């Protein structure tokens with residue numbers, strides 16, 4: 559049993575799978591507190607399910623949710639028309655045991671599991687990695703997230719998921735510094751320089767008090783990252799523009 563926030567079918571709005579259709583399972587709780595966080599993840603007595611997709615019609619269910627109940631809800635969506643199930647949050651790695659149970663219940667469906675994670679819980683990831691197909695991992699830059707001391711943890715985390723498909727996402731603002739980007743690139747290069755890095759300019763929709771970087775600045779940061787890595791893309795959050803959940 560675990561606490562969920564919501565389950566819905568929508569269009570991925572971040573990273574290299576932007577545009578792909580996914581079923582999202584949003585878990586409650588997070589071990590970090592990023593300055594730019596715009597995600598609802600506080601524990602609630604209920605979680606909501608949008609059905610049909612895109613209608614903003616919700617059915618409420620009681621927390622904590624059981625794995626059987628969650629699997630049955632997910633199966634109501636046509637999984638054949640979905641790229642994967644996105645485990646998101648909050649921080650889904652705080653729910654490792656539940657996700658393992660869920661993966662067993664949904665194995666017969668043949669759907670991929672896509673993990674969206676803040677990249678700071680490597681020991682939790684080590685338990686879950688056998689059932690994960692794709693990892694979307696954040697590297698938190700101190701200037702933007704207002705968190706520090708995460709470099710070594712991010713490095714250990716990326717090494718732990720290097721046997722699976724993985725890409726790294728990092729949020730940048732007008733205050734992002736070049737040494738931070740270089741540090742992030744060195745971590746990725748140390749594992750595999752072909753791992754994609756997605757530079758995600760902070761969203762002006764998020765309420766974050768910092769400023770979005772200018773396009774000149776973003777291009778400069780991308781050029782800098784390309785000194786270390788082979789695949790560096792700039793992709794803003796598209797679900798904000800589309801009005802997606």
Ligand code: SF4
Nearest residue numbers: 588590592595648676
């Ligand atoms: S890791 Fe994600 S969910 Fe957690 S505080 Fe940061 S942005 Fe919010």
